[in-house]
Amino acid sequence: MTWKLPSLSALRTLDVAAKHLSFTKAALELNVTQSAVSRQIRQLEEYLEIMLFQRVKKKLVLTESGENYLREVRVGLTCIENATVDLLAQRNxxxxxxxxxxxxxxxxxxxxxxxxxxxxxxxxxxxxxxxxxxxxxxxxxxxxxxxxxxxxxxxxxxxxxLGNDLVPVCAPGYLKGKRRVVTLSDLSKHSLLQQTRRPNSWHDFFADQGIPAANAWAGPQFEHFYMLLQAAIAGLGVALMPRFLILDDLASSRLIEPVEHHFASRDxxxxxxxxxxxxxxxxxxxxxxxxxxxxxxxxxxxxx
Incomplete structure (x- = not known):
């Protein structure tokens, strides 16, 4: 059985009207009249036999069905947009x-x-x-x-x-007034910034040298290396970073190596x-x- 789908124009109107929650503002973005937006939404609701919008205390809001439908429609519109961009690029x-x-x-x-x-x-x-x-x-x-x-x-x-050469780094000001770092054992007592997707990094780093470090899993956690890098530059603690990513930060002294030790990671x-x-x-x-x-x-x- 073949279903007649709503027009792309109607779905685009729904998307813009939902973004603004205003038919007037939607009309301005779409460069049509307010009545044209209202008519498109009404025809779409009649076709679906479902109310997509309602007014609550004079404010336009999406119904629950409208929210659910819009979520899927936006996925489809994004796919169409991406496919069109790809095709136009190939045409060139x-x-x-x-x-x-x-x-x-x-x-x-x-x-x-x-x-x-x-x-x-x-x-x-x-x-x-x-x-x-x-x-x-x-x-x-x-x-x-x-x-x-x-x-x-x-x-x-x-x-x-690249990237299996890891080094501990921190901001120059981080160590001021704190315990001196002379050995890796000293380092283990500082705030060790954690990358949540690599929870064993510090443990492996210290274990490689046979150093027990109960602190290896403690410390502020960050999902990405980029967050970890910014946290170290801000002075939140010591980060374990791929050295090739921070050469400019080391050269400019935004970061320092509190102890010179490199770790060859499996990653x-x-x-x-x-x-x-x-x-x-x-x-x-x-x-x-x-x-x-x-x-x-x-x-x-x-x-x-």
Missing amino acids: DKGILNIAAPPVFSVKWLIPRLVAFHKSYPDILITLSSRSKEFDFDAQSIDASIYYGCDDWPNVVSEPL SYRLVYPPSKRNNPKLELFKRWLVNESIHFKKQSAAQ
Whole structure:
């Protein structure tokens, strides 16, 4: 059985009217009359046989059914918008490559290097989105993801990049008036900033040197490395960070290493993608460029 769907114009009107909770303001945004908005909503309600809006104390509000319907409609409108943008980009002879990456990796390392990539491959348009949690290539419209973790993910291709060299860092002013840090044992008695997605980082750091640290799981918690970095700069405590992400912060003395000790973590930043994308020419070019950039960066860092 084929159902006649509401018009896209009616659904767009619903979206804008719900955003403003005012037919008058919706009309201004849509560049139509207030009566046209009212008519579109009325016709949509008649078609659905459900009230989408009601007035409560002279204020326009969504009904419960209206809220539920709008939630799904907005998902559909977003999908249509994204598909249209992708198609228009392809029409302009730009091959789109959708890459997801953690915010701190994107801001501190990847984005500054994308200029060089675009100069080398002007026909490939990188769409970069923020993603820190586990990837699901079946549910997400991304070609590849840069992810921090071990090489233990099933059903994906994984290319190592950077980031397994971790160092403890803090703001220069954090240690003023506090217990001196001469040894790692001294460090264990300070406020250790935690990354919630890597709860064992400090424990592994101290255990690597055979140092008991009851404080290893204590301390303020932050979900992302970017939050952890900002917390350390603000003076909230000591953070355990991939060194390559904080070279500029160390050079500018926004951060210092309270004790010189590096820890080789099992985790690192990796480029991951599904096997079905293995022969994607755009992804192959990006992968080759990204791996070469990583190798070049590591050689540069080692020479300094």
